[in-house]
Amino acid sequence: MNDKNNNSGPRKGRSVFLLTVLFQPGAVFADLAISQPSPYRVFFKYLIWFALLPPLFAYIGGSRHGWDLGAENPLMLGDRELLLVSLLYFLVLIAAFVSTAFVSRWMSETYGARTRLGVHMAIVAILAAPVTIGSVIHLYPHVFINLLVLIPALIWAMYLLYSGLPIALGISTEHGMLMASSLVGWLLVAFVTLLGVTVALWANGLGPSIGA
Secondary structure, eight states: OTTTOOOOOOOOOOOHHHHHHOOOOHHHHHHHHHOOOOOOHHHEEEEHHHHHHHHHHHHHHHHHHHBOOOOOOOOOOOHHHHHHHHHHHHHHHHHHHHHHOOOHHHTTTTTTOOHHHHHHHHHHHHHHHHHHHGGGGGGBBHHHHHHHHHHHHHHHHHHHHHHHHHHHHHHOOOHHHHHHHHHHHHHHHHHEEEEEEEEHHHHHHHHHOOOO
């Protein structure tokens, strides 16, 4: 992610970036450790696309096959409902990416790490890469198969977090592990909160109707 001329951030294309994260993650973090990426550049070049692709895959898969939830018949949503779910999915991912970057930046002061927002946005982009690739499975919207693919993708993202955070932020391995664990805690709390809000909205009729 280094830019030797203006030090403004990554110049790799999204496809090259994804492949590098998968096969050479150490090189990506080492590059980030000596660069000062612009948060706007990272957001518009990477994060917004990483937030767009999973809902897009989910929309295509849901419109063609419906969601197989293990019941006798797949769940078929109308075009309007499916579009609403996909849009909310996109907005949730955007909020998750941006809020995690800000939380990471806030935590960095405690651990003596780099505090530039662009660096933390870039870290979030790196962590989002495996999940974005795994979200291709949304094209075949079977819940069990999706879990089989996305759980390893999440494990890979956590590996990247624990192994790469100290390198990118210039802190010790011990401080990196503590900060990474704090970020995982934040993500778990955010996920449980989102799940609770979703259930409440659904129960009050604000979600898509899935009745017969």
